[in-house]
Amino acid sequence: MTPGQGLSTGPQRLLRRVFGLRALRPGQAEVIDRVQRGLSTLAVMPTGAGKSLCYQLPAVASTKRTLVVSPLVALMKDQCDGLRERGVAAVQLHSALAAADLADSQRALDDGSAQIVFTTPERAADADFARALQSRPLGLMVVDEAHCLSQWGHDFRPAFLELGALRRALGDPPVLALTATATPEVTADITRALGIPAAGVLRTGIYRANLHYRVETLDSSAARQARALALVRDSAGSGIVYCATIRAAAELHQALAGQGESVGLYHGRLGRDERAREQDAFLAGERRVMVATNAFGLGIDKPDVRFVLHLQLPGSLDAYVQESGRAGRDDGDAVCTLLYLRSDRALQRFFLGGQALSRDELEAVRALADQGLGGAALTEALHLPPARVRSALALLRGRRREDIDALAERYRERRQRDIDNLERMVAYAQSGACRWRTLLQHFDPDDTHVDCGHCDNCLRMAAFRASVRERSDDDAEAEPALPHGQPAFAPGQPVRVRRYGDGLVVASAAGALDIRFADGTTRSFHPDFVRALGAPRRGTRLAATTS
Numbered sequence: 001m002t003p004g005q006g007l008s009t010g011p012q013r014l015l016r017r018v019f020g021l022r023a024l025r026p027g028q029a030e031v032i033d034r035v036q037r038g039l040s041t042l043a044v045m046p047t048g049a050g051k052s053l054c055y056q057l058p059a060v061a062s063t064k065r066t067l068v069v070s071p072l073v074a075l076m077k078d079q080c081d082g083l084r085e086r087g088v089a090a091v092q093l094h095s096a097l098a099a100a101d102l103a104d105s106q107r108a109l110d111d112g113s114a115q116i117v118f119t120t121p122e123r124a125a126d127a128d129f130a131r132a133l134q135s136r137p138l139g140l141m142v143v144d145e146a147h148c149l150s151q152w153g154h155d156f157r158p159a160f161l162e163l164g165a166l167r168r169a170l171g172d173p174p175v176l177a178l179t180a181t182a183t184p185e186v187t188a189d190i191t192r193a194l195g196i197p198a199a200g201v202l203r204t205g206i207y208r209a210n211l212h213y214r215v216e217t218l219d220s221s222a223a224r225q226a227r228a229l230a231l232v233r234d235s236a237g238s239g240i241v242y243c244a245t246i247r248a249a250a251e252l253h254q255a256l257a258g259q260g261e262s263v264g265l266y267h268g269r270l271g272r273d274e275r276a277r278e279q280d281a282f283l284a285g286e287r288r289v290m291v292a293t294n295a296f297g298l299g300i301d302k303p304d305v306r307f308v309l310h311l312q313l314p315g316s317l318d319a320y321v322q323e324s325g326r327a328g329r330d331d332g333d334a335v336c337t338l339l340y341l342r343s344d345r346a347l348q349r350f351f352l353g354g355q356a357l358s359r360d361e362l363e364a365v366r367a368l369a370d371q372g373l374g375g376a377a378l379t380e381a382l383h384l385p386p387a388r389v390r391s392a393l394a395l396l397r398g399r400r401r402e403d404i405d406a407l408a409e410r411y412r413e414r415r416q417r418d419i420d421n422l423e424r425m426v427a428y429a430q431s432g433a434c435r436w437r438t439l440l441q442h443f444d445p446d447d448t449h450v451d452c453g454h455c456d457n458c459l460r461m462a463a464f465r466a467s468v469r470e471r472s473d474d475d476a477e478a479e480p481a482l483p484h485g486q487p488a489f490a491p492g493q494p495v496r497v498r499r500y501g502d503g504l505v506v507a508s509a510a511g512a513l514d515i516r517f518a519d520g521t522t523r524s525f526h527p528d529f530v531r532a533l534g535a536p537r538r539g540t541r542l543a544a545t546t547s
Helices: 009-017 028-036 053-061 073-085 099-111 127-133 158-169 184-194 221-234 246-258 272-283 317-324 344-352 359-370 375-382 386-396 401-430 435-443 456-470
Strands: 041-044 065-069 090-093 116-119 138-143 175-179 201-203 211-217 238-242 263-266 289-292 305-310 334-340 494-497 501-509 512-517 522-525 530-532
Touching (some): 053 065, 073 116, 099 127, 138 158, 158 184, 211 401, 211 456, 221 246, 221 334, 246 263, 246 289, 305 317, 317 401, 334 401, 344 401, 359 401, 401 435, 435 456, 456 512
Parallel strands (some): 041 175, 065 116, 211 334, 263 289, 305 334
Antiparallel strands (some): 494 530, 512 522
């Protein structure tokens, strides 16, 4: 790339002098250009694409203050410390700061000396904080991990819903929303809440050629545990193993430690200090492997992670891309493996069971809040989890009593969408199609995507085609050899796929079957998930299909 491509002379100098960089990464120039022109923007950029520079460079070049709202205290600290080392007046304000540090940051905010202000959405929602920000003109408001704003997002944080009101209170400054993953539904939520026009949505894609996706199907929990131990043992470099439950994480951590592995453990029931120690040890290279639940979440910025292993099925493709995307941030090759049991789907359905707020719950929260109850008293009176009560309060704030029916309906829609997202995750695990193409179509269904050529399914298909080419002309029409125990399927074969119903085989190859269903769609499956219903229908005319 041309050094400083897309930048004027002043920002080019700052790029080199302040940040020590000579070139921009793909997508950065267009985002920075919009920010410098004062145009509100949603940038959907892959993990490791350098999203932070898209606001840091314009902020340093501007005479106005920049506000950065982020849910990630650890990443906020890293970015703030890094900017200070470069001579930029950056401060952070959040509840995890020591009292003296918080007081220093507050003084810099009040006297106008803070050039870049980092804070959490919870702090940003405070009226006193908004008043303090008004001591100096705000040139840009940044919302990092913006998918957390969406009720359809996998990391929804109720406090993000207040950011639209904060922006209005600050005089509607330009806003830059940043995320690595946003489906069309999530994109619509973000742009509507923050007032970003359709023309302001920039997508550089999520594809990263250095990530190699794999799925292995196991038939028991014991087999999966043994396979996980073997994969960790045989994988070079550092890695993360994600588990769906604390119990599974603790058991695998114990087993890995028992085979002499340098391994840490991270989950939400650990104390804050213990979590910080485990995270710091992993980031510093003192632990080779981290076994974690999804509490080991956003903002884990270790560039040399060489593998991410999912012991159990995540709840959505959105979550899977975020978690697996923590591999290979240094652009080196990394392997992302999912170990799949059919029973995983039932576990995730259980997790989804209590997520949707009912009309009765919303009514109860409204009634007790109107009586002056709040905080722990409200939670105790309703016998609901604190996070659930906070979500209800955030959704009800500023709404009329007659809006509750609409809110309840929206939450019913959300629960159905969560179920649909889980089914897409299951379909990914069972698919014989290119892994990357499946992921890309989830986030951008209207675009056309080609096979990556390096996931497990692509490599399996390439090996099959190579074996066909190697046969002599006399053997070319013979049935290809299939792995031991795998049934042979021919075009026209009636088959049944669980959850999808009956269909006809359109094309058959080692490791992948294309099946046309009654609704006219064609999907690709691994043969292990397909059951033959009878002999192939000779002379069956296969209509044109859609994928």
